Amino acid sequence: MRGLRRPIVAVVAACVLIVLQAVADPTGLLALVGWPGGGLQAALVWPLAPYAVFIPVLLGVVWWSAVRAGERFWTMFAGVVLAVLLAQAATAFVMVLDAATAAWAAGYVTAKALPAAAIVAAATRWLGGRTSRPTFERGSVWPAAIAFGALAPIAAGSWWTGAAYAPMVPAPRPEGGLLAMIVAVALMIGAAWLSLRWMRTRVPGVLGAWLGVLVGGALFGIAQAIIGVVVDDGLAGDLWPLMAAYVHVADGLSFAAFLGWVPAVVAVVVDRVRRARSVAEAAPDASPRRSWSLAAIAVAVAVVAALIVTPVAVAGGGVSEARAAAQVEASRTIPEGFLRADGERITDGEGHDVLLRGVNVNQLVDFYQPRAEVPATRPLTEDDFAGMAEYGFDVVRLGISWSALEPTRGELDAGYLERIDQAVEWAKGHGIRTVIDLHQDGWSNAATPEGTVCRPGTDPMWGYDGAPEWATITDGAPRCAFTGRDISPAGDRAFQHFWFDTDGIQTALVRTWGELAARYADEPAVAGFDLMNEPGFGETAPVTTSLLLGRYYDRAIRAIREAGAPQIVFIEPSILWSGLGFDSGPSLAFTDDANIVFSPHLYAESITMDHSLGLPTIVGTARQLDLAARVADEYGVPLWSGEYGYWGDEASIAEHIGRYADAEDAHLLGSAYWVWKQSCGDPQNGIGDVGLGLVPEDCATGEDGARNEPLLAALSRAYPQASPGRLTGLRAEGAALAMTGTVDGATCGLDVWIPGEEEPDPQTEGLTKVVVREVDGGWRVTACAEGDYALTTG
Structure with a gap:
């Protein structure tokens, strides 16, 4: 019974939190599982999914995390974050049957996952009984880290797009350019290597490596956010750097939560292969063939499963x-x-x-x-x-x-x-x-x-x-x-x-x-x-x-x-x-x-x-x-x-x-x-x-x-309603206007609005047949353009 105390405490804490949030949140938007009131149409899938899918997946992964990672607050914290993200991804997938969107969308419950993880991890640590805080052999790190980084360009899916991603923020999407992709993959590998070195000595097996790359995904998002402050005018007097950081971390966490099992399997398989090698070297008569065969099969299964389950095509690429x-x-x-x-x-x-x-x-x-x-x-x-x-x-x-x-x-x-x-x-x-x-x-x-x-x-x-x-x-x-x-x-x-x-x-x-x-x-x-x-x-x-x-x-x-x-x-x-x-x-x-x-x-x-x-x-x-x-x-x-x-x-x-x-x-x-x-x-x-x-x-x-x-x-204020070719520059205040454009060939399509009672005296370059005519409320300036042109008034 002593061995069950910790996971029972963790699951009970999660259940209590779910109930309290559902009661306290009047809209259901801020809770892990909301209850906004009204009824449910039982014939529909999406109204039931938060209860029939999210809760079982959440509690199952919380139990697993408490058994394997519950000795320490921070490892349990990571385990609950993983549980929330996987539960959200599973729920979204059941609703829409789109793996790419479900996986990416899971990251946007990060604001719910982090406080929930802190509460459940604290309850597990304080009420879960004595802890021995064992340490384990670190095992392999580089293979899992490399696998994590290598997966990103292949399965980028919906990740790393949108307003948060300034042009110079490295993202592992092929369409972003080779250099940016290489830098991003290198950052992902480095972040995963650091976190795996820390996590694998504290949590053994597949879960330890999975949690390691989860933390690595968050570190990668933080690195992107720091770069964004530099290249995206981060200190401009608003909270945008924090908003962008949230998106970066959310994307990193969701990617790692959904795909982290692949590098985790790689890590475990490599460890077993190395142990088999050591046994073979210590006992020359022993044959390592069976271990090598199992390792090859395990890696093949992991790769094939990844290609089936994850969105291998780059959604939105090009x-x-x-x-x-x-x-x-x-x-x-x-x-x-x-x-x-x-x-x-x-x-x-x-x-x-x-x-x-x-x-x-x-x-x-x-x-x-x-x-x-x-x-x-x-x-x-x-x-x-x-x-x-x-x-x-x-x-x-x-x-x-x-x-x-x-x-x-x-x-x-x-x-x-x-x-x-x-x-x-x-x-x-x-x-x-x-x-x-x-x-x-x-x-x-x-x-x-x-x-x-x-x-x-x-x-x-x-x-x-x-x-x-x-x-x-x-x-x-x-x-x-x-x-x-x-x-x-x-x-x-x-x-x-x-x-x-x-x-x-x-x-x-x-x-x-x-x-x-x-x-x-x-x-x-x-x-x-x-x-x-x-x-x-x-x-x-x-x-x-x-x-x-x-x-x-x-x-x-x-x-x-x-x-x-x-x-x-x-x-x-x-x-x-x-x-x-x-x-x-x-x-x-x-x-x-x-x-x-x-x-x-x-x-x-x-x-x-x-x-x-x-x-x-x-x-x-x-x-x-x-x-x-x-x-x-x-x-x-x-x-x-x-x-x-x-x-x-x-x-x-x-x-x-x-x-x-x-x-x-x-x-x-x-x-x-x-x-x-x-x-x-x-x-x-x-x-x-x-x-x-x-x-x-x-x-x-x-x-x-x-x-x-x-x-x-x-x-x-003055502006060109129509500009030949391409409008290339515009600045206006009232009737004062400065505009530039360029056009291949010649056309007579320039049409500029100028407000006010005073007739404008436009100064032009590259324009001919300039006509100024009065209209209600102001003036219209029309002209023909060829090549580069400019017009100023006021």
């Missing part, structure tokens, strides 16, 4: 290059006049870069109405588009609601479609393109029902906007907010059902996208389709926010193309990007479609979690554009900021808008500011004296309020 080639081919089939993705830029198909700069319009969104006497939206009229054109805007991101578009399943509302048609026509009439955005916030406009008792830590909430009632499946989970509109048990469960297509609700939206796209397939004034605003993460991020989000996007894109619509499709990462300033996003190769644009919302220093919780800045204003551009480059597509702004009062806006504008110009980036008009009755506006927006509403009178002229001056 994606940007392949997509660039596909863009060239796709551009030949896109009709004249339609915008398209061309490398890192949006172009018009006639040899001109196009900058889409404008504003969001929410006046067609089907919002929850918190005050019966105050409308949730302001009327949308042609005057709105005339006003946008006077500020030089050339695009609107037009929010529409699934609940209004398809209130009855399978039937698109004809009246609502006509309102969308009218908005597109008004915009077109004023030289403005439209991005049709399927908008949602908090999943739907359902509020907390009366009489609901919210668990401690959550509060009753308003509804917002999004899905129709027939597509909202919550299983009775409470509609109670945790830190804001985007985290509630009901909303998370509804998103989870959508990602797993329960009752075909995702299939229904895919079909709806096909019908909507067919309506505008011949309309070049529709710049593109934004498939979902700030998608929620459900209950199992990043599986939902990477694999399943990508699957939905791919299905919707295929429906749009089958409907004959050639327009750009704008893809967003999940709401986590808006909340943190970065996110994992859909896997790099989620679609083979080339006409797509990466469109995160750049709310750093605005409505991100740090700002709302009073924490230091996670990602700064300038850095967020760098991170977004880095991810767009990995996809091999252009970047466009679908939303930004919302900095609060005028003083805060004044502090931020100049820095944002400078960074936007430096990146040659287009965007849509949030928002043109926001009603006093909009749930996102709250209850105040003013309805926020570029054109605010005086809540006392219902009329337009005073406008923030400094903000509007920054948003309406």
